[in-house]
Amino acid sequence: MFRSLRINIFIYYFSTIIGFLLLAYYFLNVLHVENLYLFAVIVLCFVILSGIFISKLAVDPLAEYVHDLQNLSKETLHELNLPISTITTTTQLLSKNSDDEKTLKRIGRIDSACMMLKERYNELDYLIRMQTNQNIKEAFFVDKLVEQRVAFVKQIYPQMNFSLFLEEMQIFGDKKGLSKVIDNIIDNGVKYSQSSKNIDIEVQNSSITIKDYGIGMDEVELIRIFDNYYQSNKNMQGFGIGLNLVKRFCERNNIELIFESSKNIGTTVELKFKEQTGK
Structure with a gap:
């Protein structure tokens, strides 16, 4: 053709x-x-x-x-x-x-x-x-969505311990896209937490915070994590495009994406919703 x-x-x-x-x-x-x-x-x-x-x-x-x-x-x-x-x-x-x-x-x-x-x-x-x-936007509760995604991920990684602190938060947005973003961040946290089985997730103050206690990243790696096909650990499975997709979703939906990481301490990812939310 x-x-x-x-x-x-x-x-x-x-x-x-x-x-x-x-x-x-x-x-x-x-x-x-x-x-x-x-x-x-x-x-x-x-x-x-x-x-x-x-x-x-x-x-x-x-x-x-x-x-x-x-x-x-x-x-x-x-x-x-x-x-x-x-x-x-x-x-x-x-x-x-x-x-x-x-x-x-x-x-x-x-x-x-x-x-x-x-x-x-x-x-x-x-x-x-x-x-x-x-129209892919709808009104939904972020705390309930996080609970659903954690329940799904636990079936794949039953060895992980998820500590949840969830305040009620309702937004009008792309629920399915946010689900994929949460799954991706949690999946990365699990992959890079070989020595730790704990992941903390909080929903409060119009933001989602996901913290792992894995291998972490230095400043050079933090600069490159959004590059397509970049992986800080070449032995990990995947194609290195997940965080680039996460970044694009956040930019399209007016969400501030914040990464904090230290070598051998862990990584914290925060999704801060700039638009008005309601309880």
Whole structure:
């Protein structure tokens, strides 16, 4: 598709240049037009018409492709909802009707995997709504959201101890995007806390504070943490793009992002909401 599109654009562009040269030759050498103002107006109209046609030739196929891809994503998303709901309902029924410890553990693993699948479902729905410029902001309680995210992360990292101090805080904003930001910061805290199993999370004074007691960073590393593909520890899994995404989200949503870190002491991340919040 894109190869033929490039060829068509090149052919049209080449034909437009030839047409422009022939038009100039015809007006100047055949008709002997001496009114340069009239000639400039004709050339301008020719250039505008050519620009309109070449933009349609370039953009319309891509717009149609993106539209079809969005429709396919929406249909796939809709179809995914049914098996996810079926698995969740079935595991709940099996848990109620079973007393065997091994069976309950297996059901728990299925339920955890289903929850992760549902998270991917929610993320895909979030991306589709962002790309189609749908309203993704809503009123929600930040303290409740933090509790939900910690409960989810604890299923992945059951060895971690989370100390929570949560004051009630309600905002109007991008709930799904903030969920991804919280998950990312907590995940980084877990990865870089090999010698400590404790993470403190506070919601108070219109801010979220997440503190780990891991390996920490020096001043040079703090400067580079928002660079794409940068990782302070190359042995850690990941692609080094998470904090860059966190920074972009905070900039788009008027949230001040503050990092404090010391080597072998730990890292504190604060998300300070600049817009008015209410309890």
